[in-house]
Amino acid sequence: MTILDQSHEEHSAPNTARKPKPPASNAALDRFFQITERGSTLAREFRGGLVTFFTMAYIVILNPLILGGFSADNAPTDVAGGWLSAAQIGAVTGLTAGVMTILFGVVANLPFGLAAGLGINSFLAVSVIHEVTWPEAMGLVVINGVLIVLFGITGARTAIFRAVPKELKAAITVGIGLFIAFIGFVDSGFIRPTAGGPPVQLGNDGSITSLPTLVFVVGLLAMGILVARKVQGGLLIGIVATTVLAALVEAAMKIGPASATNPGGWHLNTPVLSGQLVSAPDLGLVGHFDMFGAFGRIGGLAATMLVFTLVFTNFFDAMGTMTGLAKSARVAHKDGTFPRLKAAFIVEGLGAVAGGATSGSSNTVYIDSAAGIGEGARTGLASVVTGVLFLGSMFLTPLTSVVPLEVAAAALVVVGAMMMAQVREIKFSKFSVALPAFLTIVTMPLSYSIANGIGAGFVSWAIIGAASGKAKKIHPLMWVVSAGFLVYFARGPINVLLGA
Secondary structure (H helix, E strand, C coil), X not given: CCCCCCCHHHCCCCCCCCCCCCCHHHHHXXXXXXXXXXXXXXXXXXXXXHHHHHHHCHHHHHHHHHHEEXXXXXXXXXXXXXXXXXXXXXXXXXXXXXXXXXXXXXXHCCXXXXXXXXXXXXXXXXXXXXXXXXXXXXHHHHHHHHHHHHHHHHCHHHHHHHHCCHHHHHHXXXXXXXXXXXXXXXXXXXXXXXXXXXXXXXXXXXXCCCHHHHHHHHHHHHHHHHHHCXXXXXXXXXXHHHHHHHHHHHHHHCCCECCCCCCCCECCCCCCCCCCCCCCCCCCCCCCCCCCHHHHHHXXXXXXXXXXXXXXXHHHHHHHHHHHHHHHCCCCCCCCCCCCHHHHHHHHHHHHHHHHHCCCCCEEECCCHHHHHHCCCCCHXXXXXXXXXXXXXXXXXXXXXXXXXXXXXXXXXXXXXXXXXXXXXXXXXXXXXXXXXXXXXXXXXXXXXXXXXXXXXXXXXXXXXXXCCXXXXXXXXXXXXHHHHHXXXXXXXXXXXXXX
């Protein structure tokens, strides 16, 4: 028995009602992925995997825009003037997401998709490369992943997960639901920042004035109606139908992509098929990293603080995301754990290693997987489907860019509404529970970070619980992690104090 097969968390969720036996031709597949046991079907798994891919496919386009460019003039340049090719970043983004999502599906047997994490890739492009080169930055990502894998293998990550009170786990799920809904509202242009006054507003000056945002609203209502009427494949039908609508609108109105001169355009992808549809991927960035170069360039202390930030962000973002997704997939146990917990943590850590090794940034579990789960996915077969499609996206980048962000955003809002149902597990009548849960929920969308929300919940839970005379009921690991979060939140002043 291997470390991936140990302990009770490796077993499936509690038994469900007896289901009809699958056709003999699918029996082996059904047993391996426990499809019938989890109350699913092959059709639901394939459909869920397809929906997850469509809601995550934007990363193949967005990641190259964040990390790379087509020249040094439009790409983030590192301390030595180096830059990454957008075409190469797109290729390794699809490759790594495909391989890691398939591996996660087979080993962890959960319907979660993995891809380059938006928080870490932005941190690399905005902060880290001003101190080190791109290969050195990716080396730090690899070290981050190795540490997370070690936490998974030793059981430290599982122990921390078990130490979290069930109310905080429920709050994490609700917070993620609110977070992904907020992402959908912002990505669609339904909610926009303001130049003055309130931080955000509805559309432009309090009204919806762009056709892409109107398409988002139509898609949101259409998907909501289909889900409310329990139409099988409702989310997928809604995504396809709204994409067709978006293409018709673009063909008739010639809206074009959003820009400073065209604020009412499509965000990220314009729903048009044109030019070459198939191209060979350029995988030249695979292996293009320097594992310890940053320590020589900026010193051990400064490099260690960068690794600390990466680990904390990666560790708790993924833990919170998997908590919420497992509850949504109805595979979570009463204590919030889920089948093959240790395996999931180890493979997710390997995603960080693989992402750094291919220069596509740390790969982690995506909250967008909730869309496929909402479509009925319950097993790793859905992840295998998603992963295969990601591998195909390396060759079919034009097709992955047909679905505009406004359409994917509508699916995220619908799924966010589904995840809010977990709020019923939080005892808001007990304020020592209510405030930490509330801080967890609201900090995620307001700070645009899952890790920040978890940190706010952990620290407030420990302090308020101790001050309320319940210190003995707080798990020792909660204190340890809370202290770590205090360092995480104060890392800026600490860096200045230490001269890092």
